[in-house]
Amino acid sequence: MRSYDDPCGVARALDAVGERWALLVVREVLLGPKRFRDLSRSLPGMSQNVLSQRLRELEGAGVVRRRRLGPPASTSVYELTEHGAELEAVVMALARWGSRRPVPPAGELSVDALVLALRTTFSPALAEGLSARVELQLGDDTFTATIDSGEFSIRRAPAEDADVVLRTDATRLRSLVFLGQPLTEADVVAGEFGAAERFVRCFPRPGA
Known part of the structure; x- marks a missing residue:
């Protein structure tokens, strides 16, 4: 070097x-x-x-x-x-x-890059009143995401007593949280659909 x-x-x-x-x-x-x-x-x-x-x-x-x-x-x-x-x-x-820089026209986020993007874009205001433990099953990777009292944390591990389980992949989850694609029943394998819908709306894409 x-x-x-x-x-x-x-x-x-x-x-x-x-x-x-x-x-x-x-x-x-x-x-x-x-x-x-x-x-x-x-x-x-x-x-x-x-x-x-x-x-x-x-x-x-x-x-x-x-x-x-x-x-x-x-x-x-x-x-x-x-x-x-x-x-x-x-x-x-x-x-x-x-995250405030222009997005390149090609390329996808890796699973870990997407998880870090969730951490950097989480909005406590959009999560007001929401308390949820969400298991994210992203291909071979499983994460536990927790929203509680306006705080967000995520770790690589299955969730215990998850309120919501989402099963998808990094490309689909990115489209849900950052591109405004609608959540479907197929994305939610367990838990309340309304709580899952609120969860994916807690990560606004930053403006330039």
């Missing part, structure tokens, strides 16, 4: 995560460990050779570590170190800033 050779903290941070794709790799492991193939699938515009190189660089910078899972998985995953986890606030701030 090239260095800016600049003692400023911004420059030193960019020495670690300023290469192309590096922060997107960080984005993809903010919500938990991922296997190499899952990272590659979530970043389809990135070649596997470049992904391998970025992971090595991020490991060398102490941002990411590789961990071997025991049986029955017997595979390796990549996860943030404690130092790397401190980048969450940086990534979320960039996401909020970037």
Whole structure:
């Protein structure tokens, strides 16, 4: 990796995560460990050779570590170190800033990118009076989203005692929350349709 050779903290941070794709790799492991193939699938515009190189660089910078899972998985995953986890606030701030930029005409959000977009666009005003635990089943990924007292949280895990269960994919959920597509009975596999409809309207797309 090239260095800016600049003692400023911004420059030193960019020495670690300023290469192309590096922060997107960080984005993809903010919500938990991922296997190499899952990272590659979530970043389809990135070649596997470049992904391998970025992971090595991020490991060398102490941002990411590789961990071997025991049986029955017997595979390796990549996860943030404690130092790397401190980048969450940086990534979320960039996401909020970037959400007001023009949307490119092509490309889809990865599942994790969509989940982070929900966090950055949640509107307490639109959620007023709503208290709900929602299980989002997005392909192979399952998340628990909770709205309570005007606060929103989401984590990668099945929900216990979910009020609503939505089963869809990232493209469909994006169209529901950001493009105003109507929710259908087919999207809601459990719970009250009205609560599900209110949930998907709590994430207004920011203006430019």
